[in-house]
Amino acid sequence: MVYDVTKFMEDHPGGDEVLLSSTGQDATDDFEDVGHSDSAREMMAGYCIGDIDASTVPKKTKYKAPQQPHYNQDKTSEFIIKILQFLVPLAILGVAFGIRLYTKST
Numbered sequence: 001m002v003y004d005v006t007k008f009m010e011d012h013p014g015g016d017e018v019l020l021s022s023t024g025q026d027a028t029d030d031f032e033d034v035g036h037s038d039s040a041r042e043m044m045a046g047y048c049i050g051d052i053d054a055s056t057v058p059k060k061t062k063y064k065a066p067q068q069p070h071y072n073q074d075k076t077s078e079f080i081i082k083i084l085q086f087l088v089p090l091a092i093l094g095v096a097f098g099i100r101l102y103t104k105s106t
Helices: 006-011 016-020 028-034 038-047 076-105
Strands: 048-050
Touching (some): 006 038
16 A cells, blocks of 8 residues: 555654655555554555555565675785885895995995
């Protein structure tokens, strides 16, 4: 069933935000979880505007996990890069220190 509760928004005991949060979607679970009274259920008949056309409801798609990158078992290249990231700055520092000592002694 489809309900238009626009006229009831100001009078709704839970406030209009509760009704607005369910706009355009199935609010059956929200309605049932609150535990509405029999009189509230009877009032709903006055706000009913029709039935849902099931052919217009989009079908739920099954979750498909994103493709994972290929696991690289050979991590040799990564290991070499990490060593070079450590050794190259040390080599530059060593060369700079050697030049400093050489130019200072002459």
